[in-house]
Amino acid sequence: MSRPNWSTKVERLRQVFGTFPDPRTGDNTKYSMADIALGAFSIFFTQCPSFLARQRDMQRAKGQSNAQSLFDIKQIPCDNHIRDTLDGVTPDHLLPLYDEVFEDLRQAGLLENYRDFQDTLLLALDGTWYFSSAKIHCANCSYLEHQKTGDKTYYHSAVTPVIVAPGQPHAIPLRPEFITPQDGHTKQDCELAASKRWLEKNRSRYADLKLTVLGDDLYSHQPFCRRALLYDLHFIFVCKPDSHQTLYNWVNLLQPGQGLHVLNLRVKNARNQWEHHTYRYANAVPLAEGGDPLKVNWCDLRITNAQGQLLYRNDFVTDFTLNDANVAAIVAAGRARWKIENENNNTLKTKGYHLEHNFGHGKKHLASLLAAMNILALLHHTFLAFTDASYRLIRAALSTRKTFFDDLRALTRYLLFPSWDALMDFMMRGLEIGPYAKLG
Numbered sequence: 168m169s170r171p172n173w174s175t176k177v178e179r180l181r182q183v184f185g186t187f188p189d190p191r192t193g194d195n196t197k198y199s200m201a202d203i204a205l206g207a208f209s210i211f212f213t214q215c216p217s218f219l220a221r222q223r224d225m226q227r228a229k230g231q232s233n234a235q236s237l238f239d240i241k242q243i244p245c246d247n248h249i250r251d252t253l254d255g256v257t258p259d260h261l262l263p264l265y266d267e268v269f270e271d272l273r274q275a276g277l278l279e280n281y282r283d284f285q286d287t288l289l290l291a292l293d294g295t296w297y298f299s300s301a302k303i304h305c306a307n308c309s310y311l312e313h314q315k316t317g318d319k320t321y322y323h324s325a326v327t328p329v330i331v332a333p334g335q336p337h338a339i340p341l342r343p344e345f346i347t348p349q350d351g352h353t354k355q356d357c358e359l360a361a362s363k364r365w366l367e368k369n370r371s372r373y374a375d376l377k378l379t380v381l382g383d384d385l386y387s388h389q390p391f392c393r394r395a396l397l398y399d400l401h402f403i404f405v406c407k408p409d410s411h412q413t414l415y416n417w418v419n420l421l422q423p424g425q426g427l428h429v430l431n432l433r434v435k436n437a438r439n440q441w442e443h444h445t446y447r448y449a450n451a452v453p454l455a456e457g458g459d460p461l462k463v464n465w466c467d468l469r470i471t472n473a474q475g476q477l478l479y480r481n482d483f484v485t486d487f488t489l490n491d492a493n494v495a496a497i498v499a500a501g502r503a504r505w506k507i508e509n510e511n512n513n514t515l516k517t518k519g520y521h522l523e524h525n526f527g528h529g530k531k532h533l534a535s536l537l538a539a540m541n542i543l544a545l546l547h548h549t550f551l552a553f554t555d556a557s558y559r560l561i562r563a564a565l566s567t568r569k570t571f572f573d574d575l576r577a578l579t580r581y582l583l584f585p586s587w588d589a590l591m592d593f594m595m596r597g598l599e600i601g602p603y604a605k606l607g
Contacts, residue, residue, distance in 0.1 A: 294358035557591035
C-alpha cells in the first residue's frame with residue numbers, strides 16, 4: 168500500500184467536510200459545505216488570514232487559483248459566509264481526521280521512533296486557552312469571575328493530548344477534548360474533568376499502543392492516578408511538595424539506604440559542559456491520606472553545574488518501580504511533558520497559527536470548530552514533515568517556520584501552482600536543494 172500524500176489528504180478532507188450538517192436552504196446553497204470547510208482549513212494551513220481573498224483575485228485575473236489546485240476548493244466562499252455556515256458544526260465532526268493521520272503515521276512505522284521507557288508511547292495531557300474576552304461570549308464559554316470587581320472574563324479552552332518523546336522535534340497531536348459546560352453538571356467544566364472524559368472516550372482506541380500518560384501536578388492526585396491504572400495506562404506525573412503534604416511527610420522520614428535511594432551521575436549537557444545530576448527515589452509511598460491510599464513510586468532530580476549552582480529541580484510520581492538502572496530514563500520521560508507546551512501549545516500560539524486569535528466566535532460551536540481546524544492544520548504539517556521529503560528539505564533549509572510560511576504566502580499570492588508537488592519543486596529549485604543542489 169502506497170504512503171498517503173498531500174493530494175490524498177485533501178481528497179479525504181473534502182470527503183469528511185462534505186458530510187458536515189448544512190443548515191442552509193433555498194438560494195443560500197451556492198457554496199458546498201466541502202468548499203466552505205476547506206476554505207476555513209486553507210487559512211489555517213497556509214497561516215494566511217487573507218488567503219481566500221487573494222485567491223479570489225487570482226481567480227478573476229487568471230481564471231484559476233491555488234485554492235483550487237492546492238485545496239480542491241471549487242468555488243471560493245467569503246469569510247462571513249464561512250463563519251455563519253460553520254457555527255452550527257461541532258468539532259466532533261473533525262475527530263476522525265485526527266485518527267486517520269495518526270493511523271497513517273502508525274502504519275508507516277513512524278511511531279516506533281517515539282517508543283520510550285519499556286517500549287511505551289508517551290501521551291502528554293495539558294489544557295490551553297484559545298479564546299478570551301470581557302464582552303464576547305456564548306453558551307459554551309467558561310468564565311472567571313473577578314472577586315474585587317465582579318467582572319467576568321469569558322474563555323474557551325481545551326485539553327490537547329499529544330504523543331511526545333525525548334529527542335524528537337515534533338509532538339503529534341491527537342483528537343482534542345473541549346472544556347465546555349456539561350449537561351447535568353452544576354459546576355463549570357475543567358481541565359481535569361475533560362482529561363478524564365478523554366481517557367474514557369479514547370482508551371479503547373489506543374489500547375494496543377502501550378501508553379504512559381504524562382501530566383503536570385494537577386494530574387498527580389489519587390483519583391486520576393487510579394483511573395489511569397484502571398485503564399491499563401502507566402503514568403509519570405509532576406508532584407510538587409506544596410500540594411502533596413502526605414507523600415512528602417512520608418518521604419522526609421526516609422533515610423538514605425533505608426527506603427530512600429540516591430544516585431549521582433556526572434553528565435555532559437548539550438553545550439558540552441559537565442553537570443551533576445542527583446536522583447533521589449523511593450518506592451511504594453502513599454499518595455494521600457486515608458485507609459486505602461494508593462501507593463506510588465516517587466523520585467526527584469536536581470541538576471547543578473560545576474560551581475554547585477542549581478540549574479533544575481523537579482519531582483515526579485509514577486507506577487513504574489524505580490531503581491538505579493531506570494530512574495534517569497523515567498525522569499527523562501517525565502520531563503518530555505514540556506514538549507506539549509513547547510512543540511504544541513506554544514507553537515499554536517506563537518509560531519504563526521495564532522490559536523488565541525479570535526477568527527470567529529459565533530453563537531454555538533464556531534470558536535471550538537475553528538480551534539480544532541487550527542490544531543488539525545498543525546497535525547497535517549507534522550504529517551508532511553514525516554512523509555514529504557521535499558517539504559522536509561525546504562523546512563530544514565529555511566531558518567525558521569515563519570520564513571517558510573512567509574514564502575508560502577508570497578508565492579501563492581502571485582504565482583499559480585498546478586499542484587502541491589509543483590509548489591515544493593519550485594521552492595527547492597529556488598533554494599538549490601534536493602535534486603537541484605549544485606554539485607561541487
